Amino acid sequence: MSDARLTPVASDNFAFGLWTIGNIGRDPFGEPTRPAMTPAEFVRGLAKVGASGVVFHDDDLIAPGSSAAEADKAKAEFRAALDETGVRVTTGSTNMFSLACFKDGAFTSNDPAVRRFAIAKSLRAVDLASEFDAEMYIFWGGREGMESGISKDPRDALERYREGINYVIAYAKDQGYGMKFVIEPKPNEPRGDTFLPTVGHALAFIETLDDPSVVGINPEFAHEMMANLSFYQGVAQVLWHGKLFHIDLNDQKASRYDQDFRFASENLKENFLLVRLLENAGYKGTKHFDSKPYRNEWGDGVWEFARNSMRSYLALAAAARAFDADPEVKEAMAAAGVGDLAKPTVGKYSAEAAAALKSEVIDFAALGKRGYYNERLDQLMIDHIMGIRPR
Amino acid sequence: MSDARLTPVASDNFAFGLWTIGNIGRDPFGEPTRPAMTPAEFVRGLAKVGASGVVFHDDDLIAPGSSAAEADKAKAEFRAALDETGVRVTTGSTNMFSLACFKDGAFTSNDPAVRRFAIAKSLRAVDLASEFDAEMYIFWGGREGMESGISKDPRDALERYREGINYVIAYAKDQGYGMKFVIEPKPNEPRGDTFLPTVGHALAFIETLDDPSVVGINPEFAHEMMANLSFYQGVAQVLWHGKLFHIDLNDQKASRYDQDFRFASENLKENFLLVRLLENAGYKGTKHFDSKPYRNEWGDGVWEFARNSMRSYLALAAAARAFDADPEVKEAMAAAGVGDLAKPTVGKYSAEAAAALKSEVIDFAALGKRGYYNERLDQLMIDHIMGIRPR
């Protein structure tokens, strides 16, 4: 990989959330394993490893219940670090999952007072995101779900979910904030089952909002893997709908708890396909590493984790370029008919064309006697991922 | 369950596909275990067990490559059985998965000639469905997928998928057929990954069709379970979008191969929630049991399977009615705030209301100090499923 650039530049648009690299390592079975980092320390660390963006929830910056003075101080320190380093805030969000009051959901809690609080909190978080010029705002409904299916009518929950999102967006538009919005789906955990479990469910939901044009998807690798779906295919469908506004990169073994491992540490083939897709589609949005160092990491190891997240993305992008430039790959793609799928089959309907088509006598047995040479093509991809073929 | 009706009547709208009860028991590892049934025998059997509807793919009725005379004979025998028994065809479909030519997909095969054939075959199948007055037509893209992610750009595949569906629907409308259409999602098997893997992905896709109004979803229990999603929540979202046009009932252990077990043989709680939802939502469409007897079943055992599929539905419906009528349940629902979720949280946006809301000082810690009593409510549901409480 002699010519590959493996260190990030600003235009890579790599960002990390305040809760990621600095994660303190608390899990359901154990106490924290690392000291907390302040947002300013975090930003300065980001700058050192070459990331250009930062993502935050309101509570990551300003602890719930802070006084106005405390909030101002927190913001000032954060801004100073941003100014000093040139790191920019790409994305804001509202934490609607940590406080005990959200235990039954936020926009979809059965308690109307909790729902009001969730919306009020979101309005303030939108202000905060705007104050830091975030261009994107994430709705992650981590607690919008249920353990017992009888505890909510999911149709009511979707109605309330929509109401909350519409309200927050209306407010942001009314304030003249230019940000766009994304929904981040997840199938389960921390709730038994979550509403809007996959990118598909969220895409469909968006079409029912007051203004679908400002709302896209924030697909997360680990979340789709939890439903054992192909993240690559999911992102491709999101792109096809014109809704890839943001992306959360990490990794995960399928059908397990939310592992949030380092990007490209588990599923190299799926990671390769994804990076190639993003690069070839010209995706320019934020690439957010929503992941955390292994819980037994310590000290500078957490920054090693950050550096490697970005490095693997760049390595995969280089491998994808080499793959696409390889003449043998081009030949194998042609043999597999990959390009043929881009051509219309029958074109627009007409009665005459349909009649003609219907009466065609087709030797379907003969159509079955050909190969698609996917074994060869797939192996060429594996060889490029493994660096066996020239890069 | 003294007052429960456990035998089906016509208005239950229970249907079985020609490939279900009569399944010959061939699987990837073994030869058939049961003799085939003719469509006419199947229909007469259905009538005996009290089912009112039948579903078919073109090839179930007329073997591919049949002469016109053979086709006419097959149709005449089938119609005679329908006329004799009063069983009606509810639903048609095209088999685009059995022939070897579909090994790389049908509407999304990389081979344009296969794609043409798939559309032509669909046009003829729509004619056939219409000839038997089917009110619904299913698109099941069983082979629309891939093993190697590099073999197709999923965006091209979605483009071709849309083209094929638009064309078939345009034809049906042009012919004046009054049928509606449904898409049946599945995450994988027989392909490594399938396009439109869940009801969510299909709902979003429908909105991109030329005429979304005539296209709904045919959710299948086993298919959503293969992605380890809650079928109950999935169907609820489909209903919420107004797209529940048809339903496939069966059962399955989650995250496994496509088992197609007897309805309500595995997930009683999810089955109860589903039946209660369908009944309370007033769903009137076809309830299609897309399942097959255990492969070691024989003789009349396959009809026992059919009877029990319907019987369990009716038993669960009775349990749901008893549950909803139980005063203790009503009280528990109120304590859990289930009804409160149906009420708007903040209503329509206005700048004044938002300003007021934003400035509300809310004691969020206090909001966290309440229970939702889901344990009690969930147990009452379990008790009703188990028949512990009076029915």
Next chain:
Amino acid sequence: MSDARLTPVASDNFAFGLWTIGNIGRDPFGEPTRPAMTPAEFVRGLAKVGASGVVFHDDDLIAPGSSAAEADKAKAEFRAALDETGVRVTTGSTNMFSLACFKDGAFTSNDPAVRRFAIAKSLRAVDLASEFDAEMYIFWGGREGMESGISKDPRDALERYREGINYVIAYAKDQGYGMKFVIEPKPNEPRGDTFLPTVGHALAFIETLDDPSVVGINPEFAHEMMANLSFYQGVAQVLWHGKLFHIDLNDQKASRYDQDFRFASENLKENFLLVRLLENAGYKGTKHFDSKPYRNEWGDGVWEFARNSMRSYLALAAAARAFDADPEVKEAMAAAGVGDLAKPTVGKYSAEAAAALKSEVIDFAALGKRGYYNERLDQLMIDHIMGIRPR
């Protein structure tokens, strides 16, 4: 279920761990939702709901780092509650997962000093368990695993795991403690992958210990479900090996994060099969509900959860008795040949018998033409679970 006993008695041997009912509801995404309970309050609550046993880890009773005086006080208060209520300690264990030092494992940490500490802590915990007359001690290696497969040679880890367990058992025997020991398997979470992931792996491991006779299995419903295995079959194999010394009852959707839901709240069929197996096998050991109330539960709701855990067990046991007594079930069991499987096929090997057997001409096609009537038998089971048939 007119004659069914649904309230527990002492001989039911129902126990709860100190960390279960009193769980404070902290999860990876949120803060506690309930106040903590003292061990004494817990024991008094247990007595009220009719449970007879309590299980603890050393740290549940005595916080790590407590002074001798603090430890004595904690023990005295606990013992007073036990004496007052008649609740007895059935089982002890060592917490080797909460402290930060265990982040890389306990007996299998790569740090020898951590391993020493883990063994020392276990010796003290065995003393504590013995002091309260626990008859059983659980090894749960929650942190014995890894995220990155390269970070440990699993063979070394198994070697160290064995060393640790052998040492602790040798100590307990040397002290004259009469307790037995169980290993509790789990496939993953909190580690990416755990050593001894299923009951099978643990059964095989036990045979390599210095004294396998005193070591059995503590299978947990949720843990086997996380590997999408049948818990019923797993427990049956454990029984077959004579190794069912203890059992952890709870519930869980398969292939998901560790949900620890109320026993019999999710998989009624598997729960029924399990309870029938335990009852018919005459299992007399502790039935430990290792589960926790939904996180949105509060106040007395957590005791409702406890009551219902036991109640469902008793209801399923009653259903199993009714099932086994049902003449129609007996007939269906005979038709399915269930009893025939208990009879030897060929008996002990002899050269003559083998020669005769080998030369038998068997009409294998004819053998295939019979049914096993599992559809009918399975439906009878479903009917009994649902209370449709007379109890």
Next chain:
Amino acid sequence: MSDARLTPVASDNFAFGLWTIGNIGRDPFGEPTRPAMTPAEFVRGLAKVGASGVVFHDDDLIAPGSSAAEADKAKAEFRAALDETGVRVTTGSTNMFSLACFKDGAFTSNDPAVRRFAIAKSLRAVDLASEFDAEMYIFWGGREGMESGISKDPRDALERYREGINYVIAYAKDQGYGMKFVIEPKPNEPRGDTFLPTVGHALAFIETLDDPSVVGINPEFAHEMMANLSFYQGVAQVLWHGKLFHIDLNDQKASRYDQDFRFASENLKENFLLVRLLENAGYKGTKHFDSKPYRNEWGDGVWEFARNSMRSYLALAAAARAFDADPEVKEAMAAAGVGDLAKPTVGKYSAEAAAALKSEVIDFAALGKRGYYNERLDQLMIDHIMGIRPR
């Protein structure tokens, strides 16, 4: 990878089963897509691609119901191809899953006559395997399972399973055949649940056989992945028990139907860890590729698949060698303490040592304040897999 050998030699001990490369592509939803190959054609093809071994079930070579003359002809043609090419039979097995009579199991069918037939068939298959000098014989109990848990007592099934295996082995030993035996576990498919679902369950079972010394495990990548277990860890435990007698290499997405994809086509990290383990452990047994070409493959593509299966193994072995030779890796392994896990923690128990250990005052908080640097080590592995570091 300049110095890496990517073409196989005899000592690699690579084998393919008669049902693998030549698989005709029939699946539950579709007809065959490829013509069948004769065993002799298969062997000649194997020789061309450089594989040295072949595996067969009795029925792969001699169709059930063949006359003695037909059997002799089949054997003669097969032997001629073996003699001509130097390919050797490594492994035999009995097909106890294809015939309809096995629909309820073979050794564990509820029908005693089926069980007798299964044992008789196995005796003849052992003769056949021996006739071709197979050094290994596989028990794969594909149908030893159930859909409905009530249809068999799993303890009876294990009893019959053991009886069958003991009988077959007693016969083989009595005949003086020198072969060893392996059990191949699988969690489900084609049965709802299979007995002996994982390598762990099978390891424990082996210890109950009459002569455990001649029986090992044949772990299959795809099968353990279906239970979402780490294959690498599973194989490591099998090695630790001294029971890795044979291995089935293929690939698969976790928690899905049995995909049997080309080795190293899906899980490169797990594949790397596995190959490194096998190579470093000095495993010399057969490496059997139990996989099949994608169903849309055709013609020479199926041999491409075979070549690539072996090539990827060799490429991963070369990457593993480079990884282990990399000085930076050695340093990272030391920092992670990988080698420290090989050292005893406390050694053999003595009362004095235990007393001393128990009284050690350990600063457990200090023990938590270190890192294990797994992020760096894991990334070095990823870099080696991707060929970013020098090979």
